[in-house]
Amino acid sequence: MTATAPQTSPRKRAGNGIARRIDADEIGLDALVGHAGYAVRRFQIWIFQDFIKTLGDVDIRPTQYSVLTVIGANPGLSQMAVAKRLGIERARLVHLLDSLEQRKLVKRVKSKTDRRSHALHLTAQGETALEKFKRLAAEHERHVEAKIGKENRERLLRILADFT
Amino acid sequence: MTATAPQTSPRKRAGNGIARRIDADEIGLDALVGHAGYAVRRFQIWIFQDFIKTLGDVDIRPTQYSVLTVIGANPGLSQMAVAKRLGIERARLVHLLDSLEQRKLVKRVKSKTDRRSHALHLTAQGETALEKFKRLAAEHERHVEAKIGKENRERLLRILADFT
DNA sequence: GGACAATTGTTGTCGTCAACAACAATCTTC
DNA sequence: GAAGATTGTTGTTGACGACAACAATTGTCC
Numbered sequence: 001m002t003a004t005a006p007q008t009s010p011r012k013r014a015g016n017g018i019a020r021r022i023d024a025d026e027i028g029l030d031a032l033v034g035h036a037g038y039a040v041r042r043f044q045i046w047i048f049q050d051f052i053k054t055l056g057d058v059d060i061r062p063t064q065y066s067v068l069t070v071i072g073a074n075p076g077l078s079q080m081a082v083a084k085r086l087g088i089e090r091a092r093l094v095h096l097l098d099s100l101e102q103r104k105l106v107k108r109v110k111s112k113t114d115r116r117s118h119a120l121h122l123t124a125q126g127e128t129a130l131e132k133f134k135r136l137a138a139e140h141e142r143h144v145e146a147k148i149g150k151e152n153r154e155r156l157l158r159i160l161a162d163f164t
Numbered sequence: 165m166t167a168t169a170p171q172t173s174p175r176k177r178a179g180n181g182i183a184r185r186i187d188a189d190e191i192g193l194d195a196l197v198g199h200a201g202y203a204v205r206r207f208q209i210w211i212f213q214d215f216i217k218t219l220g221d222v223d224i225r226p227t228q229y230s231v232l233t234v235i236g237a238n239p240g241l242s243q244m245a246v247a248k249r250l251g252i253e254r255a256r257l258v259h260l261l262d263s264l265e266q267r268k269l270v271k272r273v274k275s276k277t278d279r280r281s282h283a284l285h286l287t288a289q290g291e292t293a294l295e296k297f298k299r300l301a302a303e304h305e306r307h308v309e310a311k312i313g314k315e316n317r318e319r320l321l322r323i324l325a326d327f328t
Numbered sequence: 329g330g331a332c333a334a335t336t337g338t339t340g341t342c343g344t345c346a347a348c349a350a351c352a353a354t355c356t357t358c
Numbered sequence: 359g360a361a362g363a364t365t366g367t368t369g370t371t372g373a374c375g376a377c378a379a380c381a382a383t384t385g386t387c388c
Contacts, residue, residue: 027249029328030237031298032230036308036317037211039324041226042251044208045375046327047201062205063345066196073194080365085191087206089346094367116354116365134195144200152323153200159316160203163210164193209346225373244336253375258338280336280383 047144054140060133063088067096071106071120072130078117105129211308218304224297227252231260235270235284236294242281269293 032038051062060068066086071077079097083090097120100106105126108118122130145153196202215226224232230250235241243261247254261284264270269290272282286294309317 027234027241027245028237029249030233031301032233033328034321035301035305036320037208037215037226037304038230039321039328040204040208040211042327043324044201044204045251047204051201061344062201066202069194069196070191073192077191078365081191085193087209089348090366091348091368092345114355114365118366137195137199140201141199148323148326155319156200156323157198157203159312159320160207162312163206164197164203213346227374242336253377254337255339255377256374259373278336278384282337 046147050143051137051140054143055133055136058129058133058136060136064096064100065133065137067093067100068105068122068126068130068133072122072127075121076109076119078111078114079120080117082120100126210311214307215301215304218307219297219300222293222297222300224300228260228264229297229301231257231264232269232286232290232294232297236286236291239285240273240283242275242278243284244281246284264290 029038048062051065055061055065063086067082067088070082070085074081077085079093080090082088083093088096097106097108101108104123107121107123109121111117111119148156193202212226215229219225219229227250231246231252234246234249238245241249243257244254246252247257252260261270261272265272268287271285271287273285275281275283312320
């Protein structure tokens with residue numbers, strides 16, 4: 001027996017025979033506490049939920065935002081180049097671009113130099129839309145700052161700079 | 165035009181007419197660089213991939229590991245309590261437990277005090293298996309340490325302590 | 329103590345996402 | 359020019375989060 005069990009039942013007996021519900025914060029995480037992956041995962045879920053909520057009116061999700069940003073900063077990239085840069089599978093990027101192209105934010109232009117590939121560009125509408133998205137994303141970033149603190153957010157960005 | 169485009173084509177002309185492929189690290193991320201969510205997401209993917217690979221021989225994924233750990237540390241919990249503690253939907257936990265129960269690592273015991281709920285316990289086999297999983301998870305954690313540094317990992321855990 | 333609301337586990341659907349595999353068109357290389 | 363690699367596409371699989379509905383059971387309120 002290695003488990004450090006604080007109780008062996010989902011109820012706690014209060015001595016008078018009345019079963020009490022266990023609060024979530026009474027439940028130990030044991031080895032999980034020392035795992036960076038667990039904390040990072042929970043944090044990432046929180047961040048994405050806030051991002052999706054903050055950009056809810058314009059209906060832009062984190063992955064879509066990353067694609068638009070990269071295309072905006074590097075017009076003419078191929079799908080393969082975008083996928084590699086963002087760590088997205090090229091098969092997945094196809095659907096992402098289908099959606100963004102339907103919404104007239106992005107256009108696929110046949111490349112002159114390589115007839116297999118498409119040169120990706122923002123439409124004029126996409127350019128102005130992206131401006132708005134960036135303002136909303138900055139607002140989301142302020143939420144992150146409010147949640148973990150200004151210095152902690154900057155520390156975090158420094159620690160994880162290699163993964164961008 | 166707000167885009168700071170270093171090129172407008174997926175090829176770079178080298179002057180002699182030969183098109184050169186663009187390397188991924190030449191592609192700017194623009195606003196993405198300042199977003200904690202992007203870095204956290206990429207890092208989380210890296211961590212999970214390493215975890216899955218390191219625990220590949222025993223076929224345990226991060227979520228399964230978290231469920232086993234919590235049950236091991238708090239025998240007798242209900243499914244609802246585990247789901248709440250780990251931020252998993254109770255509908256999703258059903259399938260997770262189905263799988264773990266089939267593998268004889270966990271057992272659902274009918275609760276005496278609440279006939280709606282199940283008291284969750286590790287089997288004897290589950291106890292010894294979890295020991296091994298924890299050793300492998302610790303090895304994974306050393307990979308994280310090697311990737312971002314010992315101090316950075318500890319800083320990270322401190323910053324994100326509220327999310328566990 | 330009996331009606332009504334809340335909780336628990338379960339089943340099902342839907343959409344997102346990563347990981348593969350296969351394919352046609354095209355390019356590169358030898 | 360033939361063989362192999364690359365690009366975009368389509369499709370499948372499985373993990374995962376979010377919902378909705380349901381039966382069984384428990385809690386609450388009058």
